[in-house]
Amino acid sequence: MHVLVIGAAGMVGRKLVEKIATAPTILGRDIERLTLADAFEPVVPAALQPVAQTMTVDLAAPGTAEALVADRPDIIIHLAAIVSGEAEADFDKGYAVNLDGTRALFEAIRDEGQREPYVPRVVFASSIAVFGAPFHEVISEDFFTTPLTSYGTQKAIAELLLADYSRRGIFDGVGIRLPTICIRPGTPNKAASGFFSNILREPLVGKEAVLPVSENVRHWFASPRSAVGFFVHAATMDTGPIGPRRNLTMPGLSALVGEEIEALRRVAGEKAVALIRREADPVIERIVAGWPTNFDARRAESLGFKAEKTFDEIIRIHIEDELGGSLS
Template identity: 40%
Template sequence: MNILITGGSGFLGARLARTLLAQGSLALAGAPAQPIQRVVLVDRVAPPADLAADARVQPLLGDLGEQLAAGALPLADVQAVFHLAAAVSGECEADFDLGMRSNLDATRQLLEGCRRAGHAPVFVFSSSVAVFGDSPEQRLPEVIEDTTLPTPQNSYGIQKFIGEQLVADYTRKGFVQGRNVRLMTVSVRPGRPNGAASSFLSGMLREPLAGERARCPVAPETAVALSSPGNTVRGIIRASTASSTEWGARTAVNLPALTTTVGEMAQALERVAGKEATALIDWEPDAQIAKIITSWPSRFQPKRAQALGLAADESFEAILRDYVRENPQAVKLAVKG
C-alpha cells in the first residue's frame, strides 16, 4: 500500500507518518490490512531527519498547487490520501488570497488529481472546529452535535467548510472514498508558534515549560475544545479505516473534544511545573484573537466519533504530562510528580 500525506513534514503530518510507519500496515475502508510500502510526504520543507532516513518515505518538496499543476504527485499509485496541508486561521484573515489558494484551490486540484487517477482512493480531509462560529445573528447551540449546521465566521472556517462539501460530492460521484474529519484545536504542539489564532493554546504552556515568557490574549474563563496530538492522529487514522457502513453519511465527523478553560489550562501547568511556570504567562488581551476564539464552540456531543470507538482525552493535565514526556529536550523547568 502507498500513502500520500500533504503537509507531511509539518507537526501533525510527521506524527501521522511516524504512527503509520510504526504500525507497518493499514486496513483501509474496512478492507483487510495491507503492508505499507511507501509514504509520500508532500510539503514545502524537508521532513524531519528520522522520517527522511526511512527507506519507505518519499519526500516531495514544493508548493502543493504547483506540484498538482505539473502532475508531479503519484496519485495513480496511492491508495490513501491524507490532506492536512492548509494555511491556518490567522494567516487566512491576514491574507485572503493565500487562504483561497492554499485551502480551496489546492483542495479542489487534489480532488481532481484523484479523480483522474481513476481508482477512488480513500481521501481523508482535515477540516476544523472553525466551521462553527457564533454570531449575534445566528447563535450556536450550547452543545454541538453531528447534525449542527456549520456557521463559519472567518475565512479559514468558510474555506474548510467548502472543502468538506467538495469531498462529499467527489465521494457521491465515486471519484474518492471521502472521510471529512473536523479537528479540534490541537494542544500541546511542540516547536515554535504558527500563524493560527489558536497558537497561544500551545504557546502559553510550551514556552513557560522552556523557561520563556508567553502571551495569553484571551480571558482565563474562555472555554475551548482541545485534543492532544496523539488523540488527533488516532482520529485521523480511524477515519481512513472505517468502512462506508461504519462511516455513514458523507458529512463530516466531529472528533471528540476535551472541554476546558484557558484558566484551567494554566492551573494544570502550575500542578505540573509550579508557580514559576505560570508566572511566565502574560495575560494581555487581543480583541481580534479573542473574537475568533470565542466564536468557536467548546462543547461537543460526537456520537458518530464515539461509535467509531473514539473518545476525548482524559484531562488537560494528562495532555500536558504527555507533552513533557515526549519532548524532554524542550522542558527546562523542574517538573512535579
C-alpha cells in the same frame, strides 16, 4: 501499500510520519511506498528512508494534483492548507490552495479512476473553523456550517466536495474536523490561538508566557498525539457505518483556561503557574469570543475516534512526547 501524505512538513504531518516510522504497520498493512509532499521539503525519519520519497510541490500549480496521484496511492492523507490568517489576508492564495488545490486532487483521483478502476481512501483535515458564531453552548452534530473566515469557507466547501465525490464512489473519503491542538510544540507564534499552548508549554520548561484573555474562556482541545490518532483511525476504519455524512467533528476536551492552569499547578507546581503573565489583549479577546467552546462529538466517538478527557492527560502527553518523559 502506497501511502501519500500531503502537508507532511506541517506540525501534525510530521508527527504522523514519525508515528508511522515507529509503528510501520499502523495503517493496516506494510507500507511499500510512502510519498511525503509539502510546499516545504518534508523530513524523512531514518526508519522510513527505504520506502519514502519526498515531493516539494505547490498544490495550486497546474499538474501537481495529477503528479501526486499518478502512482495511485491506496491511502491519501490531505493535510495541506493555507492557514486561517494567511487565507484571510490573501483571498486568491487561500482559494487557490484550499479550494482549487483540494478540488484538483479530487479530480485527479476521478481521472485516474476513469482510466482504470481506482477508489483510494482519502482523509481530509478539516477544521472547527467551518462553524461560525453565534453558537449554542454545546454545538450539536447537525449544527450548520456558517464560517466567518475565508479559510473556514474553503474547508466547508472541501467537505461538501468530499461528501459528494464519496457518494459518487469516486473515492472513499473521511473529513475530520480537528479541535485546537494543545500543547502545540515549538515556540510561541502570533496565531490568535497560540496562548492556549504557550501558557503550558513555556512554564513547563521554566519560561514565562503571556495570557491575553480571562481564565473563564472556554475552548475545545486535543493533543497532537490524538490528532495523529484521528488520521490513523480515519485512514484504516471501516467507512460503511459512516453513511453519506462523511465529515466528522472530532472528539475533544472542552475546558476553561482556568482548568488548564489548575492542571499545570497539579503537574508542575506553583512556580510554573507563577510564570503565566496576565496581559489582556482586547483584539485576541474579541477573536476568541467568536470561537466555539464545546461540541457534541458522540458520532465520531461511536465510530472509534478518541481524545483526552482531562488537561492533566494533555500535559502528561506533552511531557512524554516532547520533554523526554519528565520535567527537569
